[in-house]
Amino acid sequence: MNKKPTIRDVAKQAGVSPATVSYVLNDVKKVSDKTKAVVLEAIEQLNYFPDFTAVSLSKKKSNLIGIMLPIIEDSPASVFKNNLYYNEFVSGVELVARNRKFDTMITGVGDLDECKNWIMKRNIDGLIILGMFPESLYNELKNINIPIALIDTYEDYTNLFNNVKVNDEYGGYLAAKHLVELGHRNIAFVATNLAMSPVDRKRYQGFEEALKEAGIQPSSKFIFETHDITFEDGAKVGKELLSSDHGITGIVTVSDVLAIGMIKAIQQEGKQVPEDYSIVGFDDLSICKYITPSLTTIRQDIFEKGKLAADQLVNAIESLNSEQKTIEMPVELIVRESTRSL
Amino acid sequence: MNKKPTIRDVAKQAGVSPATVSYVLNDVKKVSDKTKAVVLEAIEQLNYFPDFTAVSLSKKKSNLIGIMLPIIEDSPASVFKNNLYYNEFVSGVELVARNRKFDTMITGVGDLDECKNWIMKRNIDGLIILGMFPESLYNELKNINIPIALIDTYEDYTNLFNNVKVNDEYGGYLAAKHLVELGHRNIAFVATNLAMSPVDRKRYQGFEEALKEAGIQPSSKFIFETHDITFEDGAKVGKELLSSDHGITGIVTVSDVLAIGMIKAIQQEGKQVPEDYSIVGFDDLSICKYITPSLTTIRQDIFEKGKLAADQLVNAIESLNSEQKTIEMPVELIVRESTRSL
DNA sequence: GACCTCCGGTTAACCGATTAACTTATTACT
DNA sequence: AGTAATAAGTTAATCGGTTAACCGGAGGTC
Numbered sequence: 001m002n003k004k005p006t007i008r009d010v011a012k013q014a015g016v017s018p019a020t021v022s023y024v025l026n027d028v029k030k031v032s033d034k035t036k037a038v039v040l041e042a043i044e045q046l047n048y049f050p051d052f053t054a055v056s057l058s059k060k061k062s063n064l065i066g067i068m069l070p071i072i073e074d075s076p077a078s079v080f081k082n083n084l085y086y087n088e089f090v091s092g093v094e095l096v097a098r099n100r101k102f103d104t105m106i107t108g109v110g111d112l113d114e115c116k117n118w119i120m121k122r123n124i125d126g127l128i129i130l131g132m133f134p135e136s137l138y139n140e141l142k143n144i145n146i147p148i149a150l151i152d153t154y155e156d157y158t159n160l161f162n163n164v165k166v167n168d169e170y171g172g173y174l175a176a177k178h179l180v181e182l183g184h185r186n187i188a189f190v191a192t193n194l195a196m197s198p199v200d201r202k203r204y205q206g207f208e209e210a211l212k213e214a215g216i217q218p219s220s221k222f223i224f225e226t227h228d229i230t231f232e233d234g235a236k237v238g239k240e241l242l243s244s245d246h247g248i249t250g251i252v253t254v255s256d257v258l259a260i261g262m263i264k265a266i267q268q269e270g271k272q273v274p275e276d277y278s279i280v281g282f283d284d285l286s287i288c289k290y291i292t293p294s295l296t297t298i299r300q301d302i303f304e305k306g307k308l309a310a311d312q313l314v315n316a317i318e319s320l321n322s323e324q325k326t327i328e329m330p331v332e333l334i335v336r337e338s339t340r341s342l
Numbered sequence: 343m344n345k346k347p348t349i350r351d352v353a354k355q356a357g358v359s360p361a362t363v364s365y366v367l368n369d370v371k372k373v374s375d376k377t378k379a380v381v382l383e384a385i386e387q388l389n390y391f392p393d394f395t396a397v398s399l400s401k402k403k404s405n406l407i408g409i410m411l412p413i414i415e416d417s418p419a420s421v422f423k424n425n426l427y428y429n430e431f432v433s434g435v436e437l438v439a440r441n442r443k444f445d446t447m448i449t450g451v452g453d454l455d456e457c458k459n460w461i462m463k464r465n466i467d468g469l470i471i472l473g474m475f476p477e478s479l480y481n482e483l484k485n486i487n488i489p490i491a492l493i494d495t496y497e498d499y500t501n502l503f504n505n506v507k508v509n510d511e512y513g514g515y516l517a518a519k520h521l522v523e524l525g526h527r528n529i530a531f532v533a534t535n536l537a538m539s540p541v542d543r544k545r546y547q548g549f550e551e552a553l554k555e556a557g558i559q560p561s562s563k564f565i566f567e568t569h570d571i572t573f574e575d576g577a578k579v580g581k582e583l584l585s586s587d588h589g590i591t592g593i594v595t596v597s598d599v600l601a602i603g604m605i606k607a608i609q610q611e612g613k614q615v616p617e618d619y620s621i622v623g624f625d626d627l628s629i630c631k632y633i634t635p636s637l638t639t640i641r642q643d644i645f646e647k648g649k650l651a652a653d654q655l656v657n658a659i660e661s662l663n664s665e666q667k668t669i670e671m672p673v674e675l676i677v678r679e680s681t682r683s684l
Numbered sequence: 685g686a687c688c689t690c691c692g693g694t695t696a697a698c699c700g701a702t703t704a705a706c707t708t709a710t711t712a713c714t
Numbered sequence: 715a716g717t718a719a720t721a722a723g724t725t726a727a728t729c730g731g732t733t734a735a736c737c738g739g740a741g742g743t744c
Contacts, residue, residue, distance in 0.1 A: 004462055006700055017724050022702060030722060052463040053398045054700035057729050062395065087429050094450065103464065105447055108436065120346060121394040122445065231632045264632045290573045290606045292634040348730055359694050364732060374692060396730035400699050 005046040014042035025050060062123040065097055065313060067106045068115060070131045084257065084285045085229075085302060086130065089151070092306020093128060100314045116140060126313040129153075132197060147316030149309045154198035162316060163326035164309045168199050171298040171331040172206030175252040175280040178296070178333055180214040183342035184250035184278060187211065190224045190237055190262070191254050200254050203282070207252055221246055226258060234261020242269050249277060249342060256281035256288055256297055263291070263338065274340035284334055293337035300331050347388040356384035367392060404465040407439055407655060409448045410457060412473045426599065426627045427571075427644060428472065431493070434648020435470060442656045458482060468655040471495075474539060489658030491651045496540035504658060505668035506651045510541050513640040513673040514548030517594040517622040520638070520675055522556040525684035526592035526620060529553065532566045532579055532604070533596050542596050545624070549594055563588055568600060576603020577610075584611050591619060591684060598623035598630055598639055605633070605680065616682035626676055635679035642673050 007025075011018040016035060023031050024039045031039070042048075056062040069086055090106065097104045102125070107118055115137070119127060126147045141148060142160055149162040172189075179187050189207050191200040208218045224241055226233040234257060241248065242265070253259040259281035263273050273279055273293055281288060284299035308327055349367075353360040358377060365373050366381040373381070384390075398404040411428055432448065439446045444467070449460055457479070461469060468489045483490060484502055491504040521529050531549050533542040550560045566583055568575040576599060583590065584607070595601040601623035605615050615621055615635055623630060626641035650669055 007702095008700080018701080019703075019724065019726095020722085023723090026702080028703095032722060035722075049459050049463060051399075051465070051700055053395055053404065053465050054729090055702080056395045057393075057399050057731085058700080058702045060729070084426070084429075087426075094448070098450070103447055103449070103460075105445055106436070107445070108440070117391055118445075121391060123393070123395050231628060235632075260629075260632050264634070264636075267634060286573060287602075287629060290577075290602050291632070292606070292609060294606075349732095350730080360731080361694065361696095361733075362692085365693090368732080370733090372692060377692075393730055396699090397732080398699095399701085400730080400732045402699070 004051070005048045007048075007050065010039065010042045010046055010048050013046060014039045056123055060123065062125050063102050064122060064124050065093070065102050065104055065126045065128065065310070065317075066119060066122070066124040067093060067104060067128045068130065068133075069106065069108050070133060084287065085255070085283060088285070088302040089130065089306040089309075092303040092308075093310040094306075096307045096310035096314070100310075102310075102314060116144070119144060119146070126317045128309050128313060132199075147313055149313045149316075151305065151309055152199050154202065159324060162309075162312050162324050164305055164312065164329070165199075165326070166300045166305070166329045167331050168202035169206035169209075171282060171300070172203030172208075172252065173210045174206070174331065174333045175203075175282070175298050176207040176210035177213075178280060178335070178339065179250035179252065179278055180210055180216070182250070182278060182339060185216055186222065186247045187216075187250035187252060188222045188224055188241055188248045189252050190226070190241070190258055192226050192229060192233075192258075194223070194225065197254075203254055222248065229255050229257050231257060231261040231264070234258035235265040236261075238262035238265030239269070242266065242271070250339075251277055251279040253280065254282050256283045256285045256295060259295055259297070259338070260287070260291055263293070263295075273338050278339035280339060288334075288336065296336045296339040297334050298331050299334045300329060305329060346393070347390045349390075349392065352381065352384045352388055352390050355388060356381045398465055402465065404467050405444050406464060406466050407435070407444050407446055407468045407470065407652070407659075408461060408464070408466040409435060409446060409470045409472065410475075411448065411450050412475060426629065427597070427625060430627070430644040431472065431648040431651075434645040434650075435652040436648075438649045438652035438656070442652075444652075444656060458486070461486060461488070468659045470651050470655060474541075489655055491655045491658075493647065493651055494541050496544060501666060504651075504654050504666050506647055506654065506671070507541075507668070508642045508647070508671045509673050510544035511548035511551075513624060513642070514545030514550075514594065515552045516548070516673065516675045517545075517624070517640050518549040518552035519555075520622060520677070520681065521592035521594065521620055522552055522558070524592075524620060524681060527558055528564065528589045529558075529592035529594060530564045530566055530583055530590045531594050532568070532583070532600055534568050534571060534575075534600075536565070536567065539596075545596055564590065571597050571599050573599060573603040573606070576600035577607040578603075580604035580607030581611070584608065584613065592681075593619055593621040595622065596624050598625045598627045598637060601637055601639070601680070602629070602633055605635070605637075615680050620681035622681060630676075630678065638678045638681040639676050640673050641676045642671060647671060 007018045007021050010021045016039060020031060020035065021039055024036050052063065067090060094104050105122065124146060128149045128151060130151045132153065147162065149164060151164050153163065176187060189204055191204065194200050194204060211218050224237050226237045237258065238261060251262065253262065259279050262279060266273055266277055271277065281295045281297035283302060284297045288295040288297055312327065349360045349363050352363045356363065358381060362373060362377060363381055366378050394405065409432060436446050447464065466488060470491045470493060472493045474495065489504065491506060493506050495505065518529060531546055533546065536542050536546060553560050566579050568579045579600065580603060593604065595604065601621050604621060608615055608619055613619065623637045623639035625644060626639045630637040630639055654669065
């Protein structure tokens with residue numbers, strides 16, 4: 001392969017200065033149509049395209065947007081292994097980013113410094129942060145002057161950062177209300193970690209509200225927590241729930257993945273869904289339709305969420321739109337086979 | 343935030359030249375321990391770390407490895423939406439890359455030029471290519487002198503590129519043999535596209551061999567093809583198979599995702615798995631254990647595959663290991679509930 | 685003492701773009 | 715006609731590092 005041509009090669013070929021080539025490339029109005037044509041011809045002939053590394057260095061803009069995913073402590077191994085949620089979200093981001101000429105880099109982040117360095121090192125132009133990180137991160141982030149979009153966050157940073165979230169409270173409400181309307185009274189709530197996850201808390205608030213509306217007294221006995229969001233965790237909490245039965249007939253979970261794991265555990269213990277337990281997931285992952293019984297769930301459009309986040313972020317980067325804003329996406333109850341009337 | 347310190351700031355602070363700082367940073371032996379200590383102290387004080395963009399430009403090395411995923415033509419929208427396989431693979435790559443101080447960039451590639459540009463633009467140090475692309479790509483790739491690892495490819499490029507694959511033929515063989523041993527005679531083979539996919543062809547070869555061994559004449563009537571690998575495609579081909587029934591009782595698929603879609607379609611038509619149809623998947627995605635019936639499948643360790651690919655690639659980049667090599671990973675039959683003895 | 689070799693550093697060119705400042709030719713205006 | 719404004723380029727510094735080439739001094743050898 002002959003070496004990649006540089007802007008100077010193009011300039012020589014076209015008989016102009018490198019600056020002129022650069023102006024053509026960047027659509028600066030200084031260049032006459034005639035010269036522009038000559039330059040474009042040379043670019044074509046040499047099959048030239050600019051080196052982004054050099055562009056980044058001199059423009060101090062990388063055309064790179066970063067996605068930070070939390071790493072659960074005891075599985076730092078896999079950033080998004082098994083996690084269908086991340087999967088769909090990232091796809092949405094990638095799509096919009098590509099269309100808008102940005103590349104996407106993903107990192108799983110344990111250590112905070114590692115993350116800050118990553119942003120600075122690579123001259124990331126904008127950052128999407130999924131899920132919760134320790135509070136100190138957000139404080140640090142204030143000092144980094146690149147646009148940031150926070151996804152699924154409830155801390156008091158919404159005036160500082162862009163935000164995309166879902167109406168979690170209403171989601172929890174819809175799920176519980178659905179079960180209540182089907183006649184269930186003893187309804188469990190399965191979260192990952194209420195203390196740590198504001199998203200889970202919001203969903204629980206909605207859940208509680210629906211119960212109260214129906215005159216049911218919420219009880220902490222009906223709250224179950226897992227550590228991570230995996231099928232295995234779901235199965236584990238499922239067994240737990242079965243053995244500590246308080247007459248539970250309905251289950252609201254914060255994730256389809258957990259719900260799927262729970263269904264399996266329930267079946268393995270010789271019980272049936274929805275005959276013995278009605279269960280509602282959250283997210284509406286594409287797998288939901290394909291398990292047996294298919295999963296009743298609270299739908300959120302994760303793919304769309306990714307697209308919105310990317311769009312919001314790129315707008316901010318190109319400051320088409322400088323003030324921070326929060327987008328709240330709707331949720332919707334999707335009734336399938338995993339719930340039934342008592 | 344005060345501006346990010348540069349190497350010249352550090353040099354000034356330490357009272358040495360920028361070159362010396364660079365040598366310290368790169369562990370070049372020229373620097374005395376005393377000076378080194380002074381420089382490190384200055385680095386610490388200023389909280390300095392090198393700008394990768396600048397490093398990339400001057401070293402012509404980006405510490406970036408690229409992953410190219412094929413985009414199916416009519417779903418260019420989503421690079422790896424729904425695709426649990428990509429998911430696990432990419433996680434493996436990301437893990438190893440991060441440990442070895444590389445960042446990972448992912449792109450879905452429709453257009454070839456787009457891809458070539460991407461590699462050049464970003465100064466990608468090494469490339470992992472998943473799945474099949476048009477032949478012309480590989481010819482182009484020969485001219486790009488960065489290490490490349492091809493995953494799941496059977497074209498005649500194995501001497502030019504690194505390679506990680508799975509023993510697909512044996513996988514197909516195992517799946518078919520399992521069904522044969524259970525007494526099945528009319529066994530369908532469900533592929534995406536035999537003409538296009540060498541991987542599918544290999545698996546089919548093994549499949550055919552097992553049939554022949556058992557004295558069963560393979561017939562093209564038992565071959566079904568989908569377009570893409572999605573649950574929906576699986577369901578569609580499932581309906582097709584049911585309506586064109588040639589007394590089929592066993593099904594071998596090239597993907598768990600297709601198998602899961604098929605199972606749903608079969609159930610929806612009022613038939614049962616494994617009572618009416620025994621079905622074998624391929625991959626052993628984590629979801630397999632959690633559907634009902636749980637899926638008998640040919641296991642390959644996709645996560646490990648990603649790790650191996652990344653390791654191989656980084657070795658090549660750092661030329662610890664310059665000759666190209668092919669790694670073939672084993673497969674294994676995992677018997678679960680979706681197959682039964684006739 | 686003359687010569688050579690290391691050692692530990694510095695200088696400055698360079699990677700491939702961008703862009704502020706400058707130049708020159710042309711057009712516009714009074 | 716004289717001056718200002720504009721159009722169309724060029725020059726050269728710069729982004730933040732790397733690294734080949736150079737350099738002075740200490741130590742070793744004969």
